[in-house]
Amino acid sequence: MNTKYLDLLAQKYNSEEKVVTEIINLEAILNLPKGTEHFVSDLHGEYKAFQHVLRNGSGKVKEKISDLFAKELSEEEITEFATLVYYPEEKLQLIKSNFNSTQELNQWYTEMIERMIKLISYASSKYTRSKLRKALPEQFVYIIEELLYKTDEFTNKKEYYTKIVQEIISLGQADKLIIGLSYTTQRLVVDHLHVVGDIYDRGPEPDKIMETLINYHSVDIQWGNHDVLWLGAFAGSKVCLANIIRICARYNNLGIIEDAYGINLRPLLNLAEKYYDDNTAFRPKKQPEEKLSDYEEWQITKIHQAITMIQFKLESPIIKRRPYFNMSDRLLLDKVDYDKNEVTIQGETHPIENPCFATVNPEHPEELLDEEAEVIDRLLFSVQHSEKLARHMKFLMKKGSLYLKYNSNLLIHGCIPLDEDGNMESMEVEGKSYKGRELFDVFERNLLHAFAHPEETDDLATDMVWYLWTGESSSLFGKRAMTTFERYFIKDKKTHKEQKNPYYHLREQEDICRKILEEFDMDPDQGHIINGHTPVKEIEGENPIKANGKMIVIDGGFSKAYQPTTGIAGYTLLYNSYGMQLVAHKHFNSKEEILQNGMDVLSVKRLVDKELERKKVRETNIGEELLQQVSILNDLLEYRYLK
Ligand SMILES: O=P(O)(O)OC[C@H]1O[C@](O)(COP(=O)(O)O)[C@@H](O)[C@@H]1O
Ligand SMILES: [Mn+2]
Structure with missing residues (x-):
């Protein structure tokens, strides 16, 4: 050297x-021993369910409590204690209201503090003291260390210990200490979090998920197609922007745009009120608990149509200026007969249901009205000047990538585009052909470029971000074409079908997965592919562990809209020094239910891989x-x- x-x-x-x-x-x-990795994916704005999974460490918190206290505590007491660790503030209030005297309460505090110290000591056994110190609540570091490292053999130490705890209680610090110790435990059970894509869209609180991730001790993100759509909007892609607003309108989530990110929707609403009416195909999808007045519902329905038409118009020029995107089939506005209200797709003519073409000039269907152009420009300005969105998008860029090689596993949200024979499928970009890992790198370079140049709205890099959302060779989309137009306007369900890339059936085969790992210079004997994006239909008997354990699909449907399809409420994966475990989660109702009944939504754990020898940090x-x-x-x- x-x-x-x-x-x-x-x-x-x-x-x-x-x-x-x-x-x-x-x-x-x-x-x-190696620290525990926690994998989640397809969170889709479901902040509360995500919070719960983080707080219970996909069952790790309760497991540690059971390991330690199985002999001395009943099942009920274990659950009660676990709930205290998950939601300390709320659970403390509930428990405290049950005591009649200060003496009883103080006795309870003493026991709980002792229990929590034991739990922390156990949960931190595979960390160095310095790492544990960093995880402790700052104001109590000294005290907790005193409590942690006391040894029972010396009675004078024991007295010292009791004295400290009594002091904490009499100084009114017990609640704060219990809360701090609870969060430390949550933090200790998971060393590192991987978010395998799709934080955004469909659910109501992606912004809160982003805040949680920003404050999390150790995390990386593999972008999902929905995340890239948001990045694209921020990076200057008007068509990506139209898409995110369309999806928010469709799922009754315009609050994310307006309230969470402070983007002014007034110009869009004015346009929508002028040109659109009620239209059943564009009514927002709601969860049963969501209530809207008729007026609100109409407003959203109109906005939904206005932004959808802007989106379709904005797609055309991109498809035309990028012939190698191979998307000319998607120029559907050109294929509509506006007099007869019909559209001809692949030789077949279909009647148009629920049309909303008031702003379309049949001679030049892709032309935006001046008003539409102004609306989208103003929206883009607003998006690019939202401080909170800027903070979230910068974090998403900083921690994110299209794929990640981590501890011999390959993490990707969507797919590795393959042809029917299992070869890497190539795509041509500006006269040069790319496939496999190289194609991923081209996509990623373009995304970085687009993000670095938000003032460019029509360059190749910005168009490529949209391609990642919807192009046939995109590793994030994984389907041949997105049938958004057909879903809104054509009754015949056969036109709605989106054909998947062959990857999705080929990934069942071990040799294909091994080949993919090799393409990424990884050891096929050691590695796994960890995949999100496509909901695993447990309900129909689909197995998330595929290809002899080489492929693990962890999209189990955090998204409420998809739970009827999957039959569960999401998978998470844990990888610790003993091996890998897949956890299937039951439907998460509410925090209140967990606090009251101790109901833990967690369910089945499945072993994916067992390490022959306990894995160490060295490896x-x-x-x-x-x-x-x-x-x-x-x-x-x-x-x-x-x-
Ligand atoms: O369920 P919706 O709102 O109709 O959305 C369907 C669209 O979402 C997509 O499935 C993409 O989203 P996912 O990444 O969650 O699968 C498209 O392929 C499809 O057109
Ligand atoms: Mn996805």
């Missing part, structure tokens, strides 16, 4: 002891980095101190 760097490093490690201490420290970490991505550091420190030791 270049001695210049070693000289520089010697400024930090300026004695032999310091170098040796750091080497020993790193070696110790390398020999600890992980982080381990690799630490090993490099050890090697550099050894060089320093040799060069500087052992001559």
